[in-house]
Amino acid sequence: MQFYLNGYAPGDPDVRGEKLPETVDVLIVGSGPAGVLLAAQLSNFPGISTRLIERREGPLQVGQADGIACRTVEMFEAFGLGQKLMREAYWVNETVFWRPSKADRIRIERTGRVQDTEDGLSEFPHLIVNQARLQQYLLDYMRQSPTRLEASYGLDFVDLKIEAEGDYPVVVTLRDVARHSETVVRARYVVGCDGARSKVRDAIGAVPQGDFANHAWGVVDMLATTDFPDIRLKAAIQSADEGNILLIPREGGYMVRLYVDLGEIDPANRESFRHTTQEQVIATAQRVLNPYTLDVKSVVWFAVYQVGQRVSDRFDDVPAELVASRLPRVFIAGDACHTHSAKAGQGMNVSMQDTFNLGWKLASVLEGRARPQVLRTYTVERHAIAQGLIDFDKEWSKIMASPPKDPMHPELGGVDPQALQAYFVRSGRYTAGVATHYTPTTVLTAEDTHQHLAKGFTIGMRFHSAPVVRLADAKPMQLGHAARADGAWRIYAFADAKGERLRALAAFLNDAVDSPVRRFTPASADIDSIIDVRAIFQASHREIGVDHLPAILLPRKGSFGLMDYEKAYCPDLKQSSDIFDLRGIDRDQGVIVVVRPDQYVSNVLPLDAHQDLGAFFGRFMLDARTVDESMGYWVRK
Numbered sequence: 001m002q003f004y005l006n007g008y009a010p011g012d013p014d015v016r017g018e019k020l021p022e023t024v025d026v027l028i029v030g031s032g033p034a035g036v037l038l039a040a041q042l043s044n045f046p047g048i049s050t051r052l053i054e055r056r057e058g059p060l061q062v063g064q065a066d067g068i069a070c071r072t073v074e075m076f077e078a079f080g081l082g083q084k085l086m087r088e089a090y091w092v093n094e095t096v097f098w099r100p101s102k103a104d105r106i107r108i109e110r111t112g113r114v115q116d117t118e119d120g121l122s123e124f125p126h127l128i129v130n131q132a133r134l135q136q137y138l139l140d141y142m143r144q145s146p147t148r149l150e151a152s153y154g155l156d157f158v159d160l161k162i163e164a165e166g167d168y169p170v171v172v173t174l175r176d177v178a179r180h181s182e183t184v185v186r187a188r189y190v191v192g193c194d195g196a197r198s199k200v201r202d203a204i205g206a207v208p209q210g211d212f213a214n215h216a217w218g219v220v221d222m223l224a225t226t227d228f229p230d231i232r233l234k235a236a237i238q239s240a241d242e243g244n245i246l247l248i249p250r251e252g253g254y255m256v257r258l259y260v261d262l263g264e265i266d267p268a269n270r271e272s273f274r275h276t277t278q279e280q281v282i283a284t285a286q287r288v289l290n291p292y293t294l295d296v297k298s299v300v301w302f303a304v305y306q307v308g309q310r311v312s313d314r315f316d317d318v319p320a321e322l323v324a325s326r327l328p329r330v331f332i333a334g335d336a337c338h339t340h341s342a343k344a345g346q347g348m349n350v351s352m353q354d355t356f357n358l359g360w361k362l363a364s365v366l367e368g369r370a371r372p373q374v375l376r377t378y379t380v381e382r383h384a385i386a387q388g389l390i391d392f393d394k395e396w397s398k399i400m401a402s403p404p405k406d407p408m409h410p411e412l413g414g415v416d417p418q419a420l421q422a423y424f425v426r427s428g429r430y431t432a433g434v435a436t437h438y439t440p441t442t443v444l445t446a447e448d449t450h451q452h453l454a455k456g457f458t459i460g461m462r463f464h465s466a467p468v469v470r471l472a473d474a475k476p477m478q479l480g481h482a483a484r485a486d487g488a489w490r491i492y493a494f495a496d497a498k499g500e501r502l503r504a505l506a507a508f509l510n511d512a513v514d515s516p517v518r519r520f521t522p523a524s525a526d527i528d529s530i531i532d533v534r535a536i537f538q539a540s541h542r543e544i545g546v547d548h549l550p551a552i553l554l555p556r557k558g559s560f561g562l563m564d565y566e567k568a569y570c571p572d573l574k575q576s577s578d579i580f581d582l583r584g585i586d587r588d589q590g591v592i593v594v595v596r597p598d599q600y601v602s603n604v605l606p607l608d609a610h611q612d613l614g615a616f617f618g619r620f621m622l623d624a625r626t627v628d629e630s631m632g633y634w635v636r637k
Contacts, residue, residue, distance in 0.1 A: 020053075022184075025366050026038075029190065033334065034193040039142055041485050042363060057154055066131060070117060070124050072433055074122060078485040094115055094233055095116050158182065167188065192333070192336050196335040196336070218262050219260070219302070220285070223254055223297045228294065242290075243260065244261040245259065262276060262284070282294070328378070340389060364487060369624075443620045446594075453586045455583070457583055462599050469570050470568070471541045483595070488528065489595065490595040493506070495538050497590075504607070523624075538570075538587060539570060549568055552567075
């Protein structure tokens with residue numbers, strides 16, 4: 001038995017190193033939250049070759065981010081992972097606020113307690129779970145997907161160049177970390193999810209812009225005993241002179257995370273904070289918590305970091321002056337294009353939203369369903385969101401790092417604890433992840449001409465789920481949970497009072513030559529694989545017979561032509577308000593709500609706007625009747 005021919009490699013010599021293919025459709029650099037979510041989404045497409053590389057020797061095991069916004073749980077439900085995530089996570093139900101005692105300002109006292117997430121914001125709660133566990137869910141999902149995708153560890157990105165021609169124009173050089181050897185991979189597209197010091201970002205010449213770090217924090221995951229009464233509640237704690245703490249209970253019932261204020265960074269010695277020890281951070285926390293005790297039994301993870309807010313000038317390889325003449329081939333996501341503090345819990349969540357936005361667009365272009373120009377919308381949409389995040393984080397970080405205002409000495413400045421609590425409540429929709437709003441600056445988002453027909457489904461914002469009953473089997477469920485991370489668009493047709501317009505729409509979608517369903521779905525594919533049509537009737541599920549449903553709502557699918565009975569829904573009349581009332585649907589006229597594969601509302605139209613519906617999809621999709629499927633995926637002729 002011979003080995004080590006190309007250098008020493010640690011580990012079992014019977015486990016041979018994986019050789020990457022010479023060409024791939026999508027090469028993802030970095031297996032953080034953004035990278036694994038993108039890989040998980042693309043793993044659903046057998047015709048797309050995807051590779052995920054990571055310089056580390058294996059998956060993340062401990063530490064880093066932990067906050068999961070409501071919107072992120074909604075997104076995970078599209079992968080079938082929402083319930084699993086909720087079972088393991090800590091639920092952030094309430095947040096408490098502590099400030100210096102009015103009596104002596106030496107001790108702290110509780111000054112407020114609020115519900116963490118407002119009622120009706122989402123069907124899911126705000127969660128806390130280790131980033132490593134969240135990533136493992138997605139790695140497991142990839143492994144069980146149609147492509148059985150696995151991450152490739154121990155491979156570091158070196159550089160790339162983009163050639164003017166060729167099917168695989170992005171030439172990427174990678175280095176085997178253990179063997180110190182280099183290899184070249186050609187890709188159609190590359191996505192850099194490789195963190196704040198992104199080499200992919202540097203390779204495409206994108207430039208981070210914004211403020212350098214000016215404040216330092218220590219973070220400790222610990223197992224401890226304490227008499228602090230709110231140890232199992234999220235707590236914002238202000239002390240008079242020792243700094244501030246953000247306390248986050250962790251999953252499992254025992255662990256807790258403390259973000260401890262370490263003060264301003266010395267401009268003359270910007271790296272000095274890195275020498276702060278975990279013992280020093282814990283000692284500071286113990287002083288802040290006075291008169292309560294904190295006896296740390298075990299430190300699970302410790303880090304110190306600096307707070308700075310920066311966003312890259314662009315999120316792809318095309319300079320602004322060339323946007324009209326070049327299509328993007330390389331993208332960056334997550335910390336590679338925006339960095340900020342951890343206190344608002346936005347970093348991991350916004351990073352995954354980046355690639356949830358990008359993934360379906362890459363799949364649509366690679367499978368020939370959409371024009372390549374769709375890829376330009378990634379930078380347009382996500383750069384605006386990232387800039388909004390930076391602006392929010394600047395204000396939130398300033399408030400969290402400020403000392404409490406002393407009523408006896410208002411001239412010293414600081415933040416009033418009641419103002420901190422009020423700002424937290426006002427920011428709830430933002431921190432829950434549901435404030436994202438794509439404006440009609442791209443072909444994917446329509447003007448709000450008919451928004452009055454569905455006031456609760458704002459164009460450009462995420463599709464806000466609501467309770468319904470599935471007609472065929474009387475199952476109570478959330479309408480939004482019917483959508484999967486499969487790259488398909490959704491048409492939700494809400495019935496008019498008489499039901500006549502809905503049936504006319506159903507006939508058009510099923511039978512008309514210019515139906516977008518027929519026009520953009522290849523003959524060999526299931527009828528709902530590109531545009532998935534679902535209807536919500538106004539009557540009770542007991543008043544409508546399945547045998548009277550239009551054909552588009554009973555599609556025959558698969559090799560046996562079996563009937564899908566899960567396309568029709570009715571209001572859940574056991575609820576105090578049904579979905580028509582909850583989402584402001586015009587009961588007389590009904591409405592069409594068009595939803596993107598990443599769950600954002602793209603258009604709201606009258607039920608009889610058949611031609612407008614087809615024209616909307618025609619702005620960015622390719623006619624399947626002119627597509628060649630001989631290669632296993634679609635290629636535009």
